[in-house]
Amino acid sequence: MTERNTTRAGMAWQKAVEAEHAQSDRIREELVSDDFWRPVAHRFVPPKRGESAPDNTAEKLAELVSQDETVLDVGAGGGRLTIPLAETCAHVTAVEPSEAMREQLIATTEAWGIKNVSILATTWEEAQVEPHDLVVCAHVVYTVTAIEQFIRQLNEHARKAVALISFERPATATYLSLWPSVHGEERIQLPTLPQIEDLLTDLSINFERINLGEWLPRPFRDREQALAECQARLFVASGSDKSEKLSEVLDDSLVEVEGGLRLKWAEPHRPVIISWTV
Numbered sequence: 530m531t532e533r534n535t536t537r538a539g540m541a542w543q544k545a546v547e548a549e550h551a552q553s554d555r556i557r558e559e560l561v562s563d564d565f566w567r568p569v570a571h572r573f574v575p576p577k578r579g580e581s582a583p584d585n586t587a588e589k590l591a592e593l594v595s596q597d598e599t600v601l602d603v604g605a606g607g608g609r610l611t612i613p614l615a616e617t618c619a620h621v622t623a624v625e626p627s628e629a630m631r632e633q634l635i636a637t638t639e640a641w642g643i644k645n646v647s648i649l650a651t652t653w654e655e656a657q658v659e660p661h662d663l664v665v666c667a668h669v670v671y672t673v674t675a676i677e678q679f680i681r682q683l684n685e686h687a688r689k690a691v692a693l694i695s696f697e698r699p700a701t702a703t704y705l706s707l708w709p710s711v712h713g714e715e716r717i718q719l720p721t722l723p724q725i726e727d728l729l730t731d732l733s734i735n736f737e738r739i740n741l742g743e744w745l746p747r748p749f750r751d752r753e754q755a756l757a758e759c760q761a762r763l764f765v766a767s768g769s770d771k772s773e774k775l776s777e778v779l780d781d782s783l784v785e786v787e788g789g790l791r792l793k794w795a796e797p798h799r800p801v802i803i804s805w806t807v
Contacts, residue, residue, distance in 0.1 A: 536731035542720050546674050547701040549717045556712055558715040558766035584742045586667070586694060587613035589802055593690055594618045601661035601686055603653045604669030607633030610694075612643055614665070620645045622661060626652045653682065660686045666743045667694035671719040676728060684807050692804040694741075695722045703746070703795045704762040711763055711771055712780045722801055729803065736805040743797035750787035755783055755790050 534543045587610050594600055597619050605611045605623035607630050615621045615638075623646060625631050631648060638646050649656055653669070664687040673679045683691045699705070699718050708716040720728075729736050751757035756776055757767075765771045783790045 532675045536674065536677065536728070538724065538727040538731040542676045542724055542728055543674050545717075545720050546672060546676075547723070549719050550672075550674075552714075552717045553764060557764040558769055558771065566589060569760060572752050584744045584798075586610060586741055586775060586800060586802070589739055589741060590663075590665060590692055591617040592612060593692060593804060597664035598689070601658065601664045603656075603666040603683065605634060606630045606667075608637050608646075610665060610667055613642060615643050615646050617646075617664045618663075620647070622649065622658060623657065624649045624651060624653055624656050626650065653679065658686065660688050662689040663687065664691045665694070666692070668696065668700055668769065670695070670725065671700060671721065676704055676720075677732065680728070680734075687807045690806045691749060692802050692803055694800055695725050696801050697722045697799045697801065698796075699760055700798075703792055704759060706792075706794055707759060707763060707775065707778060707782070711765065711775050722803075725803060729805070734805050736803050739802040739804065741800045742801060743799045745791070745795060745797050748786050748791045749783070750789045752779070752783065752790060755779060793807075 534540050555638065568569055590600075590610065591614060594614070594617070596617065600611075600614050600618050600621045602611045602614070602623045605625045606627075609622050609633065613625045620761070622633060625634065625648065628650075631650060634646075636650060637643075649658060651657075653666075654675075654705075664683050666683060670676060670679065670693065683693075696702075699721055701716075705716050708714065724734070726738075749758065756779060759765075759775055759779065760767060760772060763771075763775065765775055782792050782794075784793045
């Protein structure tokens with residue numbers, strides 16, 4: 530049975546997530562993929578060797594752990610943080626339920642010759658793992674319903690500190706403007722940084738805030754990729770009436786930028802590290 534939240538902030542968080550999930554279930558057409566993350570998993574890998582990172586998240590996290598300590602990366606995705614952290618600490622354990630994300634993570638660890646990473650194919654709620662010195666959780670909590678238990682589990686698995694990374698605006702903010710045109714309604718938004726800070730305050734967790742450099746996501750390679758990713762983000766099935774409508778909207782919404790195409794209203798992401806000692 531899923532544990533219920535008990536604080537004011539926790540209950541407000543749960544209500545927001547449940548409303549967003551209900552809208553998603555109502556809107557969703559046939560499954561776009563067997564794995565929701567498959568169409569976009571390539572966006573969650575670190576930059577190629579020699580290329581600069583889009584922001585300084587990994588660099589700032591590395592300051593929280595020493596070379597002989599371990600990191601637990603909860604919701605590791607394609608390894609955007611796992612892999613650079615593995616080069617600065619003794620070992621990283623990556624918890625990642627998405628097969629598509631794990632494929633990206635494994636491919637990159639092999640390409641980089643990284644040997645000190647282990648991968649758990651499970652959700653955080655079901656993970657069986659020993660405590661690590663630093664627990665990192667980047668852009669994961671937004672969709673968690675039982676958020677208080679989730680945070681407690683992070684604390685229980687940290688010997689030294691916990692670091693949450695969150696955007697000030699929803700991670701999918703770029704796609705929000707497409708919803709009225711395609712679905713005829715506004716998108717219900719998930720909790721983000723302000724709600725995280727309210728929650729931690731209600732849980733009597735004394736946290737520090739580290740502002741990171743803002744960055745724009747990598748552009749779509751071409752129009753085909755743009756349509757596929759927008760379909761996934763809007764729960765639209767390929768070939769459906771809504772897919773055709775989405776395609777028409779993209780005709781007026783995509784602009785050429787260096788490296789491909791981008792939605793013309795896209796704003797930079799503004800990530801923040803929220804950390805505390807345990």
